[in-house]
Amino acid sequence: MATRTEAFNSISTRIRNLFMASSSFDFLSVKPYTPPSWASHLHPLPSHIFSLAHLPTPIHRWNLPNLPANTEVWLKILQRDDLSGMQLSGNKVRKLEFLMADAIAQGADSVITIGGIQSNHCRATAVAAKYLNLDPFLILRTSKLLVDQDPGLIGNLLVERFVGAHLQLISKEEYAQIGSVTLTNILKEKLIKEGRKPYVIPVGGSNSVGTWGYIESVREIEQQIQSGTSNVKFDDIVVACGSGGTIAGLSLGSSLSTLKARVHAFSVCDDPDYFHDFVQGLLDGLKAGVNSRDIVHIQNAKGLGYAMNTSEELKFVKEVAEATGVVLDPVYSGKAAYAMLNDMNENPKKWEGRKILFIHTGGLLGLYDKVDQLASFVGNWQKMDVNESIPRQDGTGKMF
Numbered sequence: 001m002a003t004r005t006e007a008f009n010s011i012s013t014r015i016r017n018l019f020m021a022s023s024s025f026d027f028l029s030v031k032p033y034t035p036p037s038w039a040s041h042l043h044p045l046p047s048h049i050f051s052l053a054h055l056p057t058p059i060h061r062w063n064l065p066n067l068p069a070n071t072e073v074w075l076k077i078l079q080r081d082d083l084s085g086m087q088l089s090g091n092k093v094r095k096l097e098f099l100m101a102d103a104i105a106q107g108a109d110s111v112i113t114i115g116g117i118q119s120n121h122c123r124a125t126a127v128a129a130k131y132l133n134l135d136p137f138l139i140l141r142t143s144k145l146l147v148d149q150d151p152g153l154i155g156n157l158l159v160e161r162f163v164g165a166h167l168q169l170i171s172k173e174e175y176a177q178i179g180s181v182t183l184t185n186i187l188k189e190k191l192i193k194e195g196r197k198p199y200v201i202p203v204g205g206s207n208s209v210g211t212w213g214y215i216e217s218v219r220e221i222e223q224q225i226q227s228g229t230s231n232v233k234f235d236d237i238v239v240a241c242g243s244g245g246t247i248a249g250l251s252l253g254s255s256l257s258t259l260k261a262r263v264h265a266f267s268v269c270d271d272p273d274y275f276h277d278f279v280q281g282l283l284d285g286l287k288a289g290v291n292s293r294d295i296v297h298i299q300n301a302k303g304l305g306y307a308m309n310t311s312e313e314l315k316f317v318k319e320v321a322e323a324t325g326v327v328l329d330p331v332y333s334g335k336a337a338y339a340m341l342n343d344m345n346e347n348p349k350k351w352e353g354r355k356i357l358f359i360h361t362g363g364l365l366g367l368y369d370k371v372d373q374l375a376s377f378v379g380n381w382q383k384m385d386v387n388e389s390i391p392r393q394d395g396t397g398k399m400f
Helices: 004-019 092-105 120-131 156-162 172-178 180-193 208-227 245-256 272-285 311-324 333-346 364-377
Strands: 030-032 048-050 059-061 072-077 110-116 135-142 166-171 198-200 236-241 262-267 296-300 355-360
Touching (some): 092 120, 092 208, 156 364, 180 198, 208 245, 208 272, 236 333, 245 262, 272 296, 311 364
Parallel strands (some): 135 166, 262 296
C-alpha cells in the first residue's frame, strides 16, 4: 500500500503533467503546510495543502449608505469570482485546499459531499474534484415534490452537471429524518462495495480539517494589514454562517493572532445555540481550549428559512449592487449584510466609530435561482430611439 508521501508525489506529478506548463505556476500544486506560529499548538496539524484559490484577495472600503456616525465598513471577498472563474469560487475553496489534500493522502479516487439543491459548496467540490482527477458524488436536498424530477440546469446545478458530477437527490423530509452523516455513509458503503475509495466531505466542508482554511485566511488578513499603507485596525469582522466551519476558523484565528477583532456571525439557517455548540465541537477537535461563546457572537438572520428570501431582502441586495457595485448572493452574504445594517439602524451606538471588515463569502450563482423574484426590481430598460436619417458610421468590427 502506498504511503502518504508516495500518494502526494503521484498525484502531484499527474497534476503537474496535466495542468502546469511552467514550474512558476502554483495553481493545483500540492505543498507541505506550515501553520501560523500562533496556531502551531493546535492538533491535528495539516501536513499538505493544495493550491486551489487565487490569493490573497483584496480588502477595500465598502461605501454602504446610512452607516452610524464615524463607522467604516471594509470588504474582503474570500474568493473572487472574477479572479477564480465562476466554477471554482466562493469561500468553500479555502476549506477544499485542505480537504482535497487529505483526500489524496488517504488514496481516494472519489469524493462524496452533501448540501442543498443550489449548494455552492457542492459545486466547488465537484469542480475541485475534477481538477484533481477524482470522481464527485453529490447528495442534494430538494423538495418532496421535485425529488423524482430532473433538477434542471439553473445556477450551481449547471456547473455540477456540466463537469459530470453524479447527483443523488433526497427530499428535505428524508434529509431531516435520516441526517447528513448517515446519508453520506450510505453512499460511501455503496461505493466501497463497488470497489471505489470514496472520501467524505461534510456539509459545507465544515470539520476540523476544513476549519484550517479560515485559520489560514486570518494569517492572510493579518499580513495584508501589516504590509498595507492604510494602517487600519479592525474592531469587528462580520460574516454569514451556514455550516459553522468558516466562523470557527475566523474566530479562532482572530483570537489567537494579532488581529483580535470581534467576530459577528449571522446565521442563515438553524439557530445561534446550534452553531455555538457545533463550533465548540470543531474547536475541541483542534484541541483549541477555548469557548466558542467567548470568541464569536452569533445572531439569527435566517428570515423565512435557508435559501428563502423576503422581497425586502432581495430589494436590499439590488440596492446595494446599485449603490456600491458589490453584488451579494441572496443566501449567505446578502442576508448577513441585511441583518447587519438592520442591527446598525436599531442599535447605532453599538457600531458607532467602529471599523468593520465584512467577509463576502461569494456564491453568486445562487442569484440565478431567484430571477423570477428579482425581475420586478430590475426593470430599467427601454428600446433605444434612433432617427432613421442619421448617417451610418462603422466602428471596429461589424458584429453581424
